[in-house]
Amino acid sequence: MSTRPVEPRGNAGGPLTPYVLLGTAWAAIGMVWLAWLSGRIATVLTGRPWDTGPPFGGPFVQGLLRGDWATLWPDVPPLLVAAVYGLTLAVVLLPTVGGWLWWLARRPSADDPLRSLATPRDIEALTLPAVTSKARRLRPSLAHEPGKHIAPESAGVALGTLRRRTGRSPALYASWEDVVLAVMAPRAAKTTALAVPAVLHAPGAAIATSNKSDLWATTAALRAEHGRVWVFDPQQIAHVAQEWWWNxxxxxxxxxxxxxxxxxxxxxxxxxxxxxxxxxxxxxxxxxxxxxxxxxxxxxxxxxxxxxxxxxxxxxxxxxxxxxxxxxxxxxxxxxxxxxxxxxxxxxxxxxxxxxxxxxxIMAWVTPPTRPIPALDVAGFARTADTVYLLSKDGAGNAAPLVAGLTDQILRAAVQAAEVAGGRLDPPLIACLDEAANICKIRDLPDQYSHLGSRGVVAITILQSYRQGTRVWGERGMDALWSAATCKLVGAGIDDARFAEDLSRLVGDHDVAVASRTRGSAGHDSWQTSTRRQRILDAAHVRALPKGTALLLATGMRAALITLQPWFEGPLAARLTQAVAASTEAMKTSAQAKSHTEHP
Incomplete structure (x- = not known):
């Protein structure tokens, strides 16, 4: 890919100056030739022979400079020549200028990070054909299915599309043996672009934790089409009535x-x-x-x-x-x-x-009920297509210990079920642990990460910052979680200077062409182009990642910049929007009824 060097600003001249002067000279010659050609075309349009007037050369240029129209184009109206010249000039210049502007727009600066980040070839293992092939190997139920008949949601977990300046942007997926760690600040699309699609398209059972109702409101209705939906909401975040219990x-x-x-x-x-x-x-x-x-x-x-x-x-x-x-x-x-x-x-x-x-x-959800409602079968959950939503508020006295306890029990039971099945779950279980550092503080989660993927349990832990994870699992625990995650996503809003610097070092360095200007004692300028080694993304670039994008670090692959794909831009946007509206109305009705009961 051609790149332009980084040049000093505010200085005249440069390494391209001779080429600019030469191009200007040829452009002047070309415009004079177009004037000659336009005159010949205008002559033919008036019914005269093509060779009327002087040929292109010195006499023509002299006549053009003198303005001797009668000699250049005898009996031809000058306005007709001007009109033809303008039309001919437009036909020549518009494609030329358009092509030049197109090339300039796509010609990256030498320090453009995209040219040194992952290309489709670098992350081929995360593209749909590769994960589909791997899914046929990891899931016995798909072994005999032709790859073209396997739906993307059966092949892996959607991460986003590769961000490129030009060319096709392939969709990227985590495979069924990957575990994901996402570090994204609030309003960075962690729920809309990661949690919702992962839960919505889970091929088997799914766990979803959150301290808000948006994940449940968006996905519960469609998940109910595949299996039973279990909502653990003792603190009335979604205002869902208790219909089951867990011991x-x-x-x-x-x-x-x-x-x-x-x-x-x-x-x-x-x-x-x-x-x-x-x-x-x-x-x-x-x-x-x-x-x-x-x-x-x-x-x-x-x-x-x-x-x-x-x-x-x-x-x-x-x-x-x-x-x-x-x-x-x-x-x-x-x-x-x-x-x-x-x-x-x-x-x-x-x-x-x-x-x-x-x-x-809270205790009503974890003690024998006074009316006949079913109990959640933790041991058998992984072999169903059910979904359990675990909701808890932040702060003292919340239900977070029980959320962590139930999540942990389901994960451990899933591992046991995988061992009984021969080593892996098929279909795999999706565990989307949103707000994990607030309401799902499983102490040995970093240790579990090292083997969950090999059992067909795809864990997706979402944190608001790296430091948030450190507060829960300590420096060593968070380092272990980061290292064990085979797919790491870092979204917009990273304001931790240390973490941003660490990411900058992980992304690496590249060579940048730099133009320099030297003025000699005689007043003459000389230009040279050299290379320097610098960070592909420095800490400031990491902090300034645009919303809707994320840095993807997958094991054994070059770092990639991806564009996240929120659910409201997908094919199910209309259905999900209706589901959100219906869930919101149900929450509103339930909250109003509760408020009327408590304050008649």
Whole structure:
């Protein structure tokens, strides 16, 4: 691709000056020749012979300079010659000038990043033919299907189209063995262009987390055409009535599983600085014992909350002792017999972490209901075409620990189902974890990322910033999540200078042609063109990525700039718009009815 060098501004001349002068001379000769040609054409139009007048050469030019029209074009009206000349000049100049402007518009600057970012050849493995071929290998149900008969949504997860200056912009897809991490600021199209299409076109089961109702409102109606829709909305974000429940203690069968569930509560009070301090570790051990006691006795999380409220209750330790968990019973008894200040500090830390257990509206979704409604089958969910939407607000006392717990249980059950099926799920499960750092803080998610893709579980974690992930998983955990993601998307609005600089280094450097001007002692200018090495995208360029675009870093491939494809620009825009309107109206009606009941 031809490129123009970066030249000093505000200086006359340049390396192209001789060519400009030469071109000007030839242009003058051409215009004089067109005048001669126009005169001959006008002569023929008036019925005279073609060779009337002087031939093209010195006599013609002299006559033209003197304005001797009678000698140049005898008995031919000068206005006719001028009209023909103008028409001929337009016929010649319009294509020439148009072609010149077209070339200038597409001739990139030497430091244009697009010429050094990925080309279609560089990211061929993410194009539809490549992911379709891979889908036939990864999904036994597609093995015997001709590639042209496999729909794009059955082949992979749509990411966007390659951004190019000219030429075809191929659509790019993540395959069914990829896991995706997206870092996008608010209003950067992370929901409309990534979460909605991924959930909408999931070929099998799908999980979607969010702290807003937009993802549910856009996709739920169409997902209901493929399977059942389960909406977990204890804090009435979408104002969906409870039609099912889930018992978190069903999978608690030993100390390890109790510890895992307890950790989702403690994760709400951890931060990147404190980590596992004395109080959070003590609270984790306490919650583990109480959850294990509740599960062993056939109880519910209501029992856990009741025991948390009474730091002297001997009931849970007795249950653990009778069930054979002697070590856990002794640890709980010893903790209750310790110094009152220490005991109350640990209990208070645990109460803070499990504050949602004191909210009756939240507990109604995770305890046996008073009316006959079905319970979610976590173990069998991955083998369905159902969709579960997990909604929670931000802030203290929210349902986030339960969102993380249910998501974690479904993911682990999906991995087990994949192992039973021979290693992979077919069709794969889509887990779109929007606002993961706010409402789905699964502590070992970075570790799970390393193997989810190999089990047919395509995780898509969406964060608002890299620093947001660091606050949840720490520097090492976030680095592990970033490294394990095989497709990384970085959208507009990155204001973290350190992260932007790191991205700039990852994208790499390229050679840029630079024109320089030197003036000698005699006053003559000389021009030289050299190359310099500079960043393809510096940190400022990363921060200024246009809305609707994203930087794609896929494993083993050159960085690419892509154009995101929001749902409202796709073929289902009309249907989805109607679905959003219907969902919004339903939410409005439900909210008004609730408000009237509470404030008659």
């Amino acid at each position: 978190p203690l069903t999978v608690v069968r030993d100390v390890e599983s109790a510890h895992r569930l307890a950790d989702h509560f403690i994760q709400q009070i951890r931060n990147e600085h404190q980590g596992d301090d004395f109080w959070s570790m003590g609270a984790l051990d306490l919650l583990t014992s109480l959850i294990l006691a509740a599960a062993t006795s056939g109880g519910t999380l209501l029992g856990v909350q009741r025991w948390l409220s009474d730091s002297t209750s001997r009931v849970p330790a007795g249950i653990l002792h009778d069930a054979g968990y002697l070590a856990s019973a002794r640890a709980l008894t010893g903790r209750q017999a310790g110094a009152p200040e220490t005991r109350e500090g640990i209990y208070e830390t645990a109460r803070t972490a499990a504050a949602c257990l004191a909210n009756p509206a």
